[in-house]
Amino acid sequence: MTAFCIECPRKVETIVIGRQTSDGAGVKLTRVLDQNFHARLDPFLLMDAFGSDNPDEYIAGFPSHPHRGFETVTYMIAGKMAHEDSEGNKGLLEDGGVQWMTAGRGVFHSEIPQQSDGRMEGFQLWLNLPARDKMCAPWYRDFKARELPKFVTREGVGVTVIAGKSHDTPGAMQRATTTPLYLDLHFSEGASFAQKIQSSHNAFVYVYRGALHINSQLICAGQMALLENDPSADGVLLNAEKSARALLIAGQPLNEPIVQHGPIVMNTKDEIRQAISDLHQKKFTVNSSK
Numbered sequence: 001m002t003a004f005c006i007e008c009p010r011k012v013e014t015i016v017i018g019r020q021t022s023d024g025a026g027v028k029l030t031r032v033l034d035q036n037f038h039a040r041l042d043p044f045l046l047m048d049a050f051g052s053d054n055p056d057e058y059i060a061g062f063p064s065h066p067h068r069g070f071e072t073v074t075y076m077i078a079g080k081m082a083h084e085d086s087e088g089n090k091g092l093l094e095d096g097g098v099q100w101m102t103a104g105r106g107v108f109h110s111e112i113p114q115q116s117d118g119r120m121e122g123f124q125l126w127l128n129l130p131a132r133d134k135m136c137a138p139w140y141r142d143f144k145a146r147e148l149p150k151f152v153t154r155e156g157v158g159v160t161v162i163a164g165k166s167h168d169t170p171g172a173m174q175r176a177t178t179t180p181l182y183l184d185l186h187f188s189e190g191a192s193f194a195q196k197i198q199s200s201h202n203a204f205v206y207v208y209r210g211a212l213h214i215n216s217q218l219i220c221a222g223q224m225a226l227l228e229n230d231p232s233a234d235g236v237l238l239n240a241e242k243s244a245r246a247l248l249i250a251g252q253p254l255n256e257p258i259v260q261h262g263p264i265v266m267n268t269k270d271e272i273r274q275a276i277s278d279l280h281q282k283k284f285t286v287n288s289s290k
Contacts (some may be wrong), residue, residue: 006196008035040202042253054115060151061112072100075098075162077121080092082111083112085281092142097139104136153193163175164181181248181250182248187246192240198252205236213236215227
């Protein structure tokens with residue numbers, strides 16, 4: 001594990017408090033990142049945080065719904081969620097697991113809780129696809145918690161590397177164009193964490209337990225810190241006075257037009273109209289690989 005120092009750490013540009021809403025069949029969630037940040041946080045399109053001990057707030061789940069033109073990354077902190085898609089794929093997402101799905105040219109997908117009580121908690125991130133890949137074949141992979149690369153720094157931070165690379169540890173997933181970095185960080189009391197981030201990448205931190213300091217800025221649980229884009233910056237420094245948990249996410253912007261219509265994300269209005277027509281004519285892929 002390579003030790004390094006950050007000579008010019010990024011500062012916080014703004015703090016965002018997520019919007020309480022519901023989706024699917026009434027699942028209560030916090031929309032941390034939405035269309036208002038498409039330009040600023042390209043290639044990331046959306047991030048939802050969900051977490052509840054009340055089954056009435058999650059039990060109905062997300063019945064079958066379409067996607068086209070992007071990828072979804074679902075990370076479960078607690079609970080069990082069964083998923084199934086129109087390609088015939090099925091799986092069970094459990095505590096600490098990740099599902100990475102490429103919707104591509106179009107897929108129907110459902111996510112239904114497999115529990116009637118207890119806590120269900122996690123995150124879903126939408127990652128844009130470049131124009132050349134928006135109509136690629138759908139694909140997905142499930143990762144059990146034990147399959148996700150993990151390490152603990154000398155400063156006492158537990159790191160799960162979902163995507164990208166951290167301290168010489170490659171993540172479970174790599175994407176050549178958007179080169180996403182997706183880390184789950186668990187801080188012990190008084191611990192700090194340094195991460196190299198290319199200055200061209202957009203980046204943010206979402207604290208979901210406790211609080212962190214980024215430079216002198218305090219970021220509390222439920223807040224997203226959007227990090228400044230400084231051409232001289234070489235990374236980020238995070239410090240915790242007490243135990244805390246946070247997601248650190250960064251990626252290379254595509255710098256392409258973004259046109260979104262619900263769960264369809266394309267580059268032009270004509271492509272959106274075509275997608276809606278394909279949807280109505282039931283042309284989204286159904287078991288096309290069989």
